[in-house]
Amino acid sequence: MVAKISIGSSLYGALCYNGEKVNKENGRILGSNKIIIPVDGKADIGQMAENFRLFMPKMGKTKKPVLHISLNPHPDDRLSDQDFEILAREYLDKLGFGEQPYVIYKHEDIDRHHIHIVTVNVNEEGKRLNQDFLYRRSKKITTELEEKYNLHKAQREKISPDTPI
Numbered sequence: 001m002v003a004k005i006s007i008g009s010s011l012y013g014a015l016c017y018n019g020e021k022v023n024k025e026n027g028r029i030l031g032s033n034k035i036i037i038p039v040d041g042k043a044d045i046g047q048m049a050e051n052f053r054l055f056m057p058k059m060g061k062t063k064k065p066v067l068h069i070s071l072n073p074h075p076d077d078r079l080s081d082q083d084f085e086i087l088a089r090e091y092l093d094k095l096g097f098g099e100q101p102y103v104i105y106k107h108e109d110i111d112r113h114h115i116h117i118v119t120v121n122v123n124e125e126g127k128r129l130n131q132d133f134l135y136r137r138s139k140k141i142t143t144e145l146e147e148k149y150n151l152h153k154a155q156r157e158k159i160s161p162d163t164p165i
Contacts, residue, residue, distance in 0.1 A: 007068075011056075089104075
């Protein structure tokens with residue numbers, strides 16, 4: 001499983017990107033923590049942003065408080081929505097973000113279904129959560145999850161000069 005982590009400043013942008021996929025029926029919301037999800041399954045981006053703001057400080061020093069994570073299993077792995085949600089929650093717990101507010105989205109716009117997680121990396125007091133060796137810890141966690149759930153090993157493709165465009 002390959003995890004792609006983006007750290008940014010725009011919570012609304014991350015919610016819009018994923019919410020538009022859901023609202024155009026190219027994805028769905030699988031779960032959340034501390035964020036209210038509409039019963040109809042549509043993404044109310046404004047309401048979700050307000051829910052997140054309840055758990056974020058009004059003022060803080062952290063310039064990039066948003067984590068947008070994409071978890072991409074190997075194309076041969078066929079996972080149910082429940083499997084994806086379990087993987088996402090376990091991944092976040094091991095990464096140290098399990099108690100944070102977050103939303104888990106499944107994207108179905110390409111053949112290789114995958115999930116996106118939007119969360120924040122600051123606590124209610126505005127203090128940044130531990131990001132030391134974040135990418136290294138993430139890789140270790142995805143490897144552990146692949147082994148635990150008998151998933152295929154997936155690696156990020158590297159483009160070389162010999163790779164055709």
